Structure formats: C-alpha cells, structure tokens
Amino acid sequence: MGTVANLRQPLLVIFAIVCAILMFFGGADLVHMRSFKRAWDLGHIAAFAVWSLLLLRGWRRLATMGVVTQVVVVVLLTTGVGGAVEIAQGAVGRYPGWADVEHDILGSLLAIFFLFPSRLQLHLGWRRMVQVAILGWLLLALAPVARALVDEWDMTRAFPVLADFEAPFELERWSGNARLSIDHSIAASGRASLCIDLNTARYSGASLNYFPGDWRGWQWIAFSVYNPDPQPIRLVCKINDHQHDISGCRYADRFNRTFEMHSGWNRIRIPLEAVATAPQGRRMDLSRISEFNLFAVELPQSRQIFLDWLALES
Missing domain, CATH: 2.60.120.430 (Galactose-binding lectin)
Known part of the structure; x- marks a missing residue:
C-alpha cells in the first residue's frame, strides 16, 4: 500500500503535464466524429480536477483552510487560468470556447468534493447535497456526447440516407x-x-x-x-x-x-x-x-x- 501511495503523486503529476500539452497540441480534426469532438472537449474536466487536486495537496496553507475558502480560492484560480488557456488557444490557431471554462470549474469542484479530505468537514447531509448537484452538472456536460452517439448510431442505420x-x-x-x-x-x-x-x-x-x-x-x-x-x-x-x-x-x-x-x-x-x-x-x-x-x-x-x-x- 505504501508503494502505491508513493506512486500516486508522480502519476498525477505526469497526467497533469500530459493534460497541459494536450490543451495546445492534438485534438479533434475536421474528419473526426462529433462524439469524439465533444468527448475531447470534456478533457477540461479531467485536467482541472487533477490540477486542482495537486494545488490543494501542494499548497499547505490552502489545504488547512475550510472547505468553503478552498472552493472560493480554487474556483477563482480556475476561472483565471481557464480564461488564460482559452485566450492562448485562440492565439495559436485553436478554437477558444468559453463554455470550456465551465468545464474547468466543474473539474475543480469534483476534486474538492470527491477527492480531497477537506470535504469531510461538511455535514454529511450538506456534503451529499453538494455532491449530487455536482454529479447533475456532470451529467449535463456528458449529455451532448450521449446525443451525438445516439445520432451517429441513427446515421449508420439509415445510410445511404x-x-x-x-x-x-x-x-x-x-x-x-x-x-x-x-x-x-x-x-x-x-x-x-x-x-x-x-x-x-x-x-x-x-x-x-x-x-x-x-x-x-x-x-x-x-x-x-x-x-x-x-x-x-x-x-x-x-x-x-x-x-x-x-x-x-x-x-x-x-x-x-x-x-x-x-x-x-x-x-x-x-x-x-x-x-x-x-x-x-x-x-x-x-x-x-x-x-x-x-x-x-x-x-x-x-x-x-x-x-x-x-x-x-x-
């Protein structure tokens, strides 16, 4: 178990670096299916969940603060960094989408309320309420991918129409x-x-x-x-x-x-x-x-x- 715990942090760092690279390189092309393009956009959720988790773990003063303070600080930082990423993507020829900033915030909230221990400071009832709301938001974010998959199935069945x-x-x-x-x-x-x-x-x-x-x-x-x-x-x-x-x-x-x-x-x-x-x-x-x-x-x-x-x- 100790070995697994020791490996977890380096793996998170590696994943965070890979996410940072993929923000500017790779991604969906014109010929990719709509479901792949929409799923690719959801990568912002995973990226900011990992980045927020690493921030909370590495910033000791923030880690000891109350969960409400953590939410305020992390969401403000996420909004700023997410906005800067969209501006930078526009500068290198990619398509900035301000809806991605919403996904960034969702990823950060997932990290705080599902992965970081400070969530246990909240009363169980309040914690469950917040978690259900976040999961509902996540389902809404996944809905366009689901719609695309259903429609792609319909397209395949209807062809050559x-x-x-x-x-x-x-x-x-x-x-x-x-x-x-x-x-x-x-x-x-x-x-x-x-x-x-x-x-x-x-x-x-x-x-x-x-x-x-x-x-x-x-x-x-x-x-x-x-x-x-x-x-x-x-x-x-x-x-x-x-x-x-x-x-x-x-x-x-x-x-x-x-x-x-x-x-x-x-x-x-x-x-x-x-x-x-x-x-x-x-x-x-x-x-x-x-x-x-x-x-x-x-x-x-x-x-x-x-x-x-x-x-x-x-």
Whole structure:
C-alpha cells in the first residue's frame, strides 16, 4: 500500500503535464466524429480536477483552510487560468470556447468534493447535497456526447440516407447562416423536413457537417427541396472533401452547381462522377466527403425552403 501511495503523486503529476500539452497540441480534426469532438472537449474536466487536486495537496496553507475558502480560492484560480488557456488557444490557431471554462470549474469542484479530505468537514447531509448537484452538472456536460452517439448510431442505420429528419437529434448535424428547424407539416417522405429560413446575407443556407463520408460505390447524390412560393429561387449546391478543407477551401477545388427551384417539390439528382471531377487539377476523394451545403446568394428578400430526403443512390 505504501508503494502505491508513493506512486500516486508522480502519476498525477505526469497526467497533469500530459493534460497541459494536450490543451495546445492534438485534438479533434475536421474528419473526426462529433462524439469524439465533444468527448475531447470534456478533457477540461479531467485536467482541472487533477490540477486542482495537486494545488490543494501542494499548497499547505490552502489545504488547512475550510472547505468553503478552498472552493472560493480554487474556483477563482480556475476561472483565471481557464480564461488564460482559452485566450492562448485562440492565439495559436485553436478554437477558444468559453463554455470550456465551465468545464474547468466543474473539474475543480469534483476534486474538492470527491477527492480531497477537506470535504469531510461538511455535514454529511450538506456534503451529499453538494455532491449530487455536482454529479447533475456532470451529467449535463456528458449529455451532448450521449446525443451525438445516439445520432451517429441513427446515421449508420439509415445510410445511404444522409438526412430524412426523422431521428431525434438530427438537427445537430446541421449548421449555417439561416434559421434551421424541423418542420412536421411538409415532407417529401416520412413525417418531417428541414425548414430553412433564408435571409438576405451574401450567403444564406444550411450545411450538413456530420454524416458518413465514404460515398464510393454510389452513383448519385439526391435531395428534395420544397419551394412554397410561386416565384422560383436559385440555390447553390456545394460539396467538398477533406482535402479541400485543409488546402485553402478554394472555389475551384470543390463541386458547385446552381439549381432553380420552382414552386412545389423539386427532386435534384447529381451524378457523383460530376462531383468527383469538379476540382481543378485533381479528383475529389469520394471516400472522405466532408460537407454538403445548400445556400442562396444575395437574396433581395428573405425566403423559406424545405429540404428532405438527402440520400445516395445507385
């Protein structure tokens, strides 16, 4: 037991150093699954739990203070250090997220109320109440990972359908400069479609960012668009692969095609051979498709469209 106790501190120090390195190097890439990206962000919880534990153990004066004082001091330090880490990450080209500071604080509270002996100063009832609250916060932090895992399972089962808007968390696959919502009044298939409220920005539309990206063996990418207005609307379909994402996102290095959507339902089918041969000077990698985008350009007024049944076909 003594040997284990002697090893515990060096192992914590090593883990703390590794966490510090991973704050600035490594991490989720554009091609990683959404669940991995969200789980990676939760690394802040583990990092600050270990750092706070080492702080409490190494700062003897703080270790002898009451648990309330420890909470105040550690949370203030965590907020300052966490904020500095986010600023530093932005300076080195990573994406700072102030929600990470909340995870930092959660990690520090886990260390104080679950790992450090001073927690025993609190009355058992109060201690259990605080611990339940912290565990509830932890479950909320884990919820996005759970949602991503469920949706990734739905994506795998539905393939070659890429989007039909019937799955509970499907909207989280999409982003864009438009208001996006699931609509249950209009559908090309099933019970729902994606309502896209286009605005008058230069580019306004929806982008599918998470989906099975290996399109080899299929001949077409097809989708349905409903235009509720009598006036037609021109929409651009953009498709690109991972190589495009990491090499400057040049216009000539992706598939771009404009379609005119008439009133009512429009079914669009695009040959994947046309997608593959669209980039100038190379062939698009159909095994690593990373984005499907549908958008309007400089609309004179806001418009609404509905997207449904995006699928690969042979």
